[in-house]
Amino acid sequence: MTPPPTVDLLIEARWIIPVEPSDTTLEHHAVAVLDGRIVDILPTADARQRYAAAETVSLTEHVLIPGLVNLHCHAAMTLMRGLADDLPLMRWLNEAIWPAETRHASTTFVRDGSLLAAAEMLRGGITTCNDMYFYPEATAEAFSRLGLRGVLGITVIEFPSQYASDADDYLSKGLATFDAWRDDPLIHFTLSPHAPYTVADKTLERVASLADELELPIHIHIHETLSEINDSLRDFGQRPISRLDQLGLLGPNLIGVHAVHLDDGDIDRLTLHNCAIAHCPTSNMKLASGAAPAARLLDRGLNVGLGTDGAASNNRLDLFREMQQASLLAKLTTGDAAALPAHRALRMATLDGARALGLDHLIGSLSPGKAADLCAVRVSDPDALPCFHPVSHLVHVLGRHDVSDVWVAGRPRVQGGRLLQITNTELLSTARLWQNRLRQ
Structure with missing residues (x-):
């Protein structure tokens, strides 16, 4: 029996809004990522059978959208x-x-x-x-x-x-x-x-x-x-x-x-x-x-x-x-x-x-072949529920504080709301330094 193809990352989400096609919301779907690119978008149950993933991220209360x-x-x-x-x-x-x-x-x-x-x-x-x-x-x-x-x-x-x-x-x-x-x-x-x-x-x-x-x-x-x-x-x-x-x-x-x-x-x-x-x-x-x-x-x-x-x-x-x-x-x-x-x-x-920007061949929507620039938005707080239309929620209910995870070219940049490449301590120190200089 042929083993399933391996992917670097499988992201399972409650909803996926790919932007293309227009007005499309996919429920209980997954995005498969290999070498920083999207290789497939398919129902979660099918994805688990079709791919062997080095890492699986389960977003059971989230909307996944393009970055x-x-x-x-x-x-x-x-x-x-x-x-x-x-x-x-x-x-x-x-x-x-x-x-x-x-x-x-x-x-x-x-x-x-x-x-x-x-x-x-x-x-x-x-x-x-x-x-x-x-x-x-x-x-x-x-x-x-x-x-x-x-x-x-x-x-x-x-x-x-x-x-x-x-x-x-x-x-x-x-x-x-x-x-x-x-x-x-x-x-x-x-x-x-x-x-x-x-x-x-x-x-x-x-x-x-x-x-x-x-x-x-x-x-x-x-x-x-x-x-x-x-x-x-x-x-x-x-x-x-x-x-x-x-x-x-x-x-x-x-x-x-x-x-x-x-x-x-x-x-x-x-x-x-x-x-x-x-x-x-x-x-x-x-x-x-x-x-x-x-x-x-x-x-x-x-x-x-x-x-x-x-x-x-x-x-x-x-x-x-x-x-x-x-x-x-x-x-x-x-x-x-x-x-x-x-x-x-x-x-x-x-x-x-x-x-x-002339980059729509690479980013801006979720489709196979494009870069895995992704944003996961949490829809779980009581003041954000109920959610009947996830797209409406993204624009009129949710905000940047609801962003939980971000990937650029398939690499995690924000995880669980935490920026991975720099500490808040360094950012705060930088901000305070320049505040003092500009105030003077």
Whole structure:
């Protein structure tokens, strides 16, 4: 008799929501994992007979979902969490954030801040983070240490900082990091011009050329505030999205962050070029920037993922909250209770984010051949019961505190709610050190 094939890991769950196919919830199923990849999803009873597992994890009160994809973040800014609240965007930047960065930004600042951010995200079920910040090599080190899948921005801005002197210097240093890390299986890259109002035409054209040459996505803030649009009309005679179109940046590889203030022409351009949008509802509300028309963009067929933005403006890196905020905000702004249902919000936080990054062949849903980036969410507390529809619970009842286990490429990163790669003692020490430095 032929022995059953061996797998590294068999995860048995009360429910599995694979995201693909849509609106699918599997009960009493198991995921088989070999060499960091999903090889099968099948009923638990069949899995026990079909496979010999080196390790079996039984999640009898859990929902198993793909790892969440944070489509926009500034991880190192976790060190500035709550540094300045109740300010609009430009005052927040000019009076608090940019001065603090001028004084403190360094390789150590970014590595420590990114370490805190990676720990927070993994504990909250986020397995992939699309980041934009200075010193990307330090972010890569932090993400790699904790085993978070990272997409790092080759950040470009015109004005000098502690990191670089001008746009050419930013690109040169970012491309050096790209070369150093390009073969790491968990580290990916984007070209990340900060925003149309901080990057000149010549630099944007070079970014477009590099994106084609290196086959990288472009990650850029767009139309976050009305003042940004008014300034562009004054300085360039056109809206920012129109300017980006003219300079050759719009396309399927563009991830436009925020996209709050859009007119019909803006939406037509984004649709024509099949751009992706990173919707950051909590940050947009907290900075009083407005509410992005996410439901309308989805209706037009645009790919819309979810981002937390940085912890300095959110103030947490929590995609469970972003899923609920996105769903409720869409219902409120459209007057339609059916707008952005729970299953759509979950897809935005998983597969749509992966698609925007060009990684949907690898992550974002649970299917054979994809990486085993997985998140288990406990549904056992009395205040979370009864549970009639697990997808609805994920968006409207449960939260990051219910995440029990997380795997990235089949390797455990969180187990029983405990982060495996770093201690709370080290994280607390790091946070307190920087709190004292920034307070001074």
